[in-house]
Amino acid sequence: MQLELAQAALPRDITLAEWLLDPTSWTGSSGILPSLLDTLALCSAVMLAAVVLAVPSAALLAHLGRAKVLSAWLVNIGRAVPTFALAALLVPVSLRTGLGFEPWPIFIALTAMALPPIYLGTYTAVSGVDRAAVDAARAVGLRSREVLLRVELPLASSVILTGVRVAAVQVVATEPIRAFLGGDGLGRYVRDGLGQRNDTLLLGGAVLVAALAGAVGMVLSLLQRAIEPTGVRRLRPSVRSTRIATAASDLRTDPDTAPHASEPPGALTGAMTLTDDERD
Amino acid sequence: MSERNPLLRWDYVVAQRHTIIAAVIEHVQLTLLTVVLGLAVAGVLAAVALRWGRARPTIGAATAALYTIPSVAFFGLLVPSTGLTRTTALIPLVAYTLVVLVNAILDGLDQVPPAVDEAAEAIGLSPLRRLLGVRLPLAVPVIVSGLRVATVTTVGLVTLAAIVGQGGLGRLILDGLRRAFWTPLTIGALLSILLALVLDAAFVLLERRIAPWSVRRPASRAGAA
């Protein structure tokens, strides 16, 4: 059996600018636009699944103060497993269970990749919420569930969002491997460029993939600023990052990836970026 | 058909054992080479950041930016200039390790208690002696943790280097995919996952052994089993 890969054929002597500026490169079944939408659709689905799986469980466990070691352990394993290998391993399994060779393997592998940063971000954020605020909430008579929903989650939301954003950027950056696993998406041009030894297609594809990852990163950063609760944002940044750093150090498994309490607030983002280096 | 093409055909594995072993060796070699080169480059960058403090944010931002380049794009961008060579594989692989390793080195040096360095200066150790004899040894545990992350990440990325014709086990995977013959795919994928987990575990053991002087270990490390 041979996997049929629809290849974007291209004249050899066309330049990069010509390819990108030609409207017909963008439309059609193997055009840039449909490929882009394809990629975005898969990434959105992955993020939705990862958020639904990771945020509630992490928030609840952190609220209860449970499973700290187990969480660290799972996050670690999750980060160690190579995404490409996992997806490849799932291809025959998916075929045999009648799900087809696409897109379930890549979907599952990307979801597995997105889980650790989201889970870790949520867990550390919720357990890092100022104990004084939680005690105060208990003191005025909030029930445990209300403490979680009305105090801990809102206060932790900024960091949770950071975890989600980091995961999303990674998912978008990794999704192009799909083109090497029997799928398409925006990675197809790199694959086809390599296959046809066509440098224009190769470079164009690489630029598109990189541009998308950059754009998604920027848009999500702006989006995060826009939707973050203002009260949380107004917390003194140093206080915020210190608390989180302290909390993160409880869960983290790699000392180098957690910020020092003394680091500038910007370090928070860096720390989150670094707490999930698994990407391929 | 499922009988002739199961997930794993042992007879094929046995027949191809030399190819498989060679792939593992190539994978490990590329991983180690990447991490060693990465550590060397990160060392230079960290030295620059230490010497000229103002360069530190720039180095941080640049290494972080390198890290965000999608791997498929990074490999792809290099092929026109460096071809399907080991160099094409190494450049992105090394670039990806930098953010972790530079930060590990600098963080490791930063977390040295100021009193210790102060004492070293006060009793008359030269700046070089202080760095090599006091600060760097004390930074080793943090640097090793950085190496752990870099190594494990690299094992995964090396798999992907198969798209530029490199990367040991990744080639078995791609070969399996192309031929829709599952045994090389399964073997390649399982071995690369195993390799990542084994190296991760090895580093955990190393981390435990690396600092005999710290009697009271931080709880976070104990939890990293």
Place this chain on the structure above:
Amino acid sequence: MTDASRPAVQLLAVSKHFPDSVAPAVEHLTLAVPRGAVVALIGPSGCGKTTSLRLINRLIDPTSGHVEVDGRDTRQLDPIALRLGIGYVIQAVGLFPHRTIAQNIAVVPRALGWDRGRTRRRVSELAELVGLEQEQLGRFPDELSGGQQQRVGVARALAADPPILLMDEPFGAVDPVVRARLQQELLELQARVHKTIVLVTHDLDEALTVADRVALLDRGGRLAQYAEPDELLRAPAEEFVTEFLGPDRSLRRLALLTVDALQLRRGAAVAVGTSTHDARALLARDGGDWIGVLDDERFLGWVRGTALAGEGSVTEQGLEAPAALVGPRSTLRAAMDRIMTARTATAVVVDEGRFLGIVTLEDIRRALAERAG
């Protein structure tokens, strides 16, 4: 080169302005540290004590003025060589956590290129000197108590036998009981090694007990007074000094002066076998109620005047043991304490059983007054 009369360390009109602060950290400080003396730098927090110390071994350079070590301007000396030749105990101890105790102590000798054998001998000698067990030498600093770590810090500073020792709150991190012991040990150590020591502290009692001379700094590194402890307490040079020393100056002085500094009186004391007649006559002259009985140099006890009626001689029978006994090295404060708690009027001073004389509250009061003159 080393001239005994020349100060070991001398600050000459030294000022230090840190670039980003308005007030100077140290201003026009002139201070001579005599060879072999222990000088304490004391003053309120932030007054420039640490800065002054750091100026001495060129951890920082003065903005103006200059520093001389052994009569040589430190600016002419290589800072690394200078520092290797001066012991330094930093406030936070700052032991190297990744090195064993032995390796910590050996740092400076190794930097100076001593051979292994010599270094090893020196390390075990120092362990002995500062009171560390030899078996602790192979341990890491984390495995030692705070007090033991302080000892290692001192040993490390002494390793290459530097003539000068700078100590920045060396006992700041330990509890008062341990601190008192370490201070005592430092004095005993100093009696053996005769270093020139500049010691920073913010503990007045520490300065008064340990130092030969105390330099009291006011904020901004201004030298308010530089004097021997007793003189400082007796004659504060200005309002700030009086305030800094606090209301219990006399009590502190009592803690400084020792019994042997007094002119001890024998008081009314007779040898065993003296006739009661003579004893009565002596007691009448003295005007007291009790008379001391001696056997040669030994003080046997007191006998009440009323028990000396009739003829005969003073015997060993019926004596009352002295309620307050002090040694010649006891402080006046301890002597006073002994007298008050024993509810007696007189303390007997004995040195290893040998009778030296007696001390009364009146003697103590007079001593304070005399010295104030």
